[in-house]
Amino acid sequence: MDKIKCFCGSLTDYQNCCGRYIERRQNAPSAEALMRSRYTAYVLCKSAYLIETTHPKKRYLHNRKDIEAWALENKWLKLEILETSETNVVFKAYFLDGNLQSQDHYESSKFEFLQGSWYYVEGKFL
C-alpha cells in the first residue's frame, strides 16, 4: 500500500499537495482541491487561509478565533471525499473531539469560482 503523505489523505507530499495552496504559491484548481486544502488548513490551524478561501459574501459568518478554537480543540484524523462535482464536494472528516470521542463531520459543501479562484460558499451538514 502506498503511504499517505499529505494530511488530506493524498499520496503527494504536503508541499506539492495542499501546501501549494495554503502557502499561496498557487490557487487551488478545483473545488475538490480547495476542499482538501481547507481540511488540511484545519489540521494545521491556518485560520487566515480558511477565511480567505471563504466566499467574500459569506466571510462575515466566520471569524478566526472560532475557527482556531474548533481547529485546535479537535484531533483531526482523516478526510474522506465521497462525491465530487464541479461545484460541490461531499465529504466526511473524522476527528476526536475535546473529550477524545470519535466524531465525524459529514458535509456537502458548495464552492464558487470567482475571478480566478475557488471559494467555499456554504456547507450543508448531512
Ligand SMILES: [Zn+2]
Ligand atoms: Zn493535500
